[in-house]
Amino acid sequence: MRRSRLVRGAIPRDGAGNQGVLSPLPSYLRLALFELIERRFAFQARMSTLVAGATGLWMTYAPAAWDRFVDPRFWWMHAMIAIWAIFTLVLFVAEPLLLHRRLHASAIRDPGEHALPRAAGPCLSC
Secondary structure, X not given: OHHHHHHHHHOOOOOOOOOOXXXXXXXXXXXXXXXXXXXXXXXXXXXHHHHHHHHHHHHXXXXXXXXXXXXXXXXXXXXXXXXXXXXXXXXXXXXXXXXXXXXXHHHHHOOOOOOOOOOOOOOOOO
């Protein structure tokens, strides 16, 4: 219960109970603005992920630390690779193929709805 209040309080709201300045815009404009911002950020995120993977590979290759993967004391190396692989899969595969289609379908299906779900709670304008 307390966490939901904290999350609800973190969403910026104007005096009418909307989730900020983009809520009054039609869904196609919000979607276009989101894609513009996301496109600029996606390149940076993808390149940073590739650089992180390459440096991790180099830090394992250069000192010939491959034997650490069989030692249980270095479990964190497996965890780092798993997290990197999941993030890379989402960034390069799931996001372009699945999430974009879902977002477009949602904007077309419910053009009057908000692109972001409204926070639960009392309406300030009611």
